[in-house]
Amino acid sequence: SQTIHQWPATLVQPVGSPLSLECTVEGTSNPNLYWYRQAAGRGLQLLFYSIGIDQISSEVPQNLSASRPQDRQFILSSKKLLLSDSGFYLCAWNVGGYNEQFFGPGTRLTVL
Amino acid sequence: AQTVTQSQPEMSVQEAETVTLSCTYDTSESDYYLFWYKQPPSRQMILVIRQEAYKQQNATENRFSVNFQKAAKSFSLKISDSQLGDAAMYFCAYSEFDQGGSEKLVFGKGTKLTVNP
Numbered sequence: 764s765q766t767i768h769q770w771p772a773t774l775v776q777p778v779g780s781p782l783s784l785e786c787t788v789e790g791t792s793n794p795n796l797y798w799y800r801q802a803a804g805r806g807l808q809l810l811f812y813s814i815g816i817d818q819i820s821s822e823v824p825q826n827l828s829a830s831r832p833q834d835r836q837f838i839l840s841s842k843k844l845l846l847s848d849s850g851f852y853l854c855a856w857n858v859g860g861y862n863e864q865f866f867g868p869g870t871r872l873t874v875l
Numbered sequence: 876a877q878t879v880t881q882s883q884p885e886m887s888v889q890e891a892e893t894v895t896l897s898c899t900y901d902t903s904e905s906d907y908y909l910f911w912y913k914q915p916p917s918r919q920m921i922l923v924i925r926q927e928a929y930k931q932q933n934a935t936e937n938r939f940s941v942n943f944q945k946a947a948k949s950f951s952l953k954i955s956d957s958q959l960g961d962a963a964m965y966f967c968a969y970s971e972f973d974q975g976g977s978e979k980l981v982f983g984k985g986t987k988l989t990v991n992p
Contacts, residue, residue: 795978801918806966806984814977851918857978863910864980866920 765790769854769867776874782827782841784870786854789835794856796837797864798829801851813837849874877902879969881983888957889991895942896952896986898967904928908970909943909950910980915963923965926950954988962990 766789776782788794798810811829813819819829826845830838837854851871855864879900888894900909911923926934926943933941938958942951954961967983 797979807982809979809981812977812979820977853920855920862978863908863922863925865922869918871918 765856765865767854767856767865767867769852769870771870772868773871774873776844776872778846778874779843782839782844782848782872784839784852784854784872786837786839786867787835788856791835791856791858793834794858796831797855798837798839799853799855801853801869803850807853811837811839844874846874848872877904877969877971877981879967879981879983881965881967881986883986884984885987885989887989887991888954890957890959892957893953893955894957894988896954896965896967896988898950898952898983900948900950900967900969900981902948902969902971904971909941910968910970911939911941911950911952912966912968912982913961913963914966914985915960920966924952957990959990959992962988964988 768787770785796813799807800810801807809822811821813831816831827841851869853869854867857864881898907928909926913921913923924934924936924939926941933943938955940953964985964987966985968980970980972978
């Protein structure tokens with residue numbers, strides 16, 4: 764069966780520090796991968812999505828970046844965090860078209 | 876870009892009663908998918924139900940059912956015999972393909988459902 768992992772589960776970082784959030788998927792090949800951010804009391808905002816290695820699309824201009832070094836690994840990064848980067852970050856995957864996305868457990872990021 | 880609107884930020888229901896959550900969307904496509912996701916306090920996103928636009932029959936999953944009105948672009952979720960464990964944020968989502976052929980989900984802002992004992 765397929766599983767999706769995210770780490771860390773929680774993270775507290777000072778403003779201006781770097782960020783690296785990792786997401787890995789098991790049990791499937793060539794998944795579509797997604798990064799979302801959920802600010803307090805709001806819906807999900809799509810940040811990045813990837814249909815394959817080195818094929819990453821950005822939805823919103825920001826100081827975040829994403830990379831996909833392996834087929835089932837998706838990394839969200841920042842060189843310098845801002846206060847506004849605080850939120851709950853969700854990774855998701857699916858395969859094929861029109862299929863539901865499956866979400867990881869999320870990472871709660873607090874920037875102080 | 877397509878949009879998904881959930882007009883009820885919060886709803887409440889008595890245990891064992893029925894509640895309906897509203898969702899409308901905007902699209903010019905004829906073939907697409909719609910989903911309802913549940914996010915309990917643990918914040919894990921869980922798929923509740925899915926609807927394929929080309930299917931006229933409303934989807935049903937146990938106590939959860941949808942009222943899909945394609946012409947009206949409406950996709951409401953009905954929860955019957957509400958249970959305390961149904962308390963959560965509920966998100967409506969629409970599946971679309973971008974110009975590059977990549978599939979994306981567009982989410983509404985969610986409805987917070989409270990179940991009263």
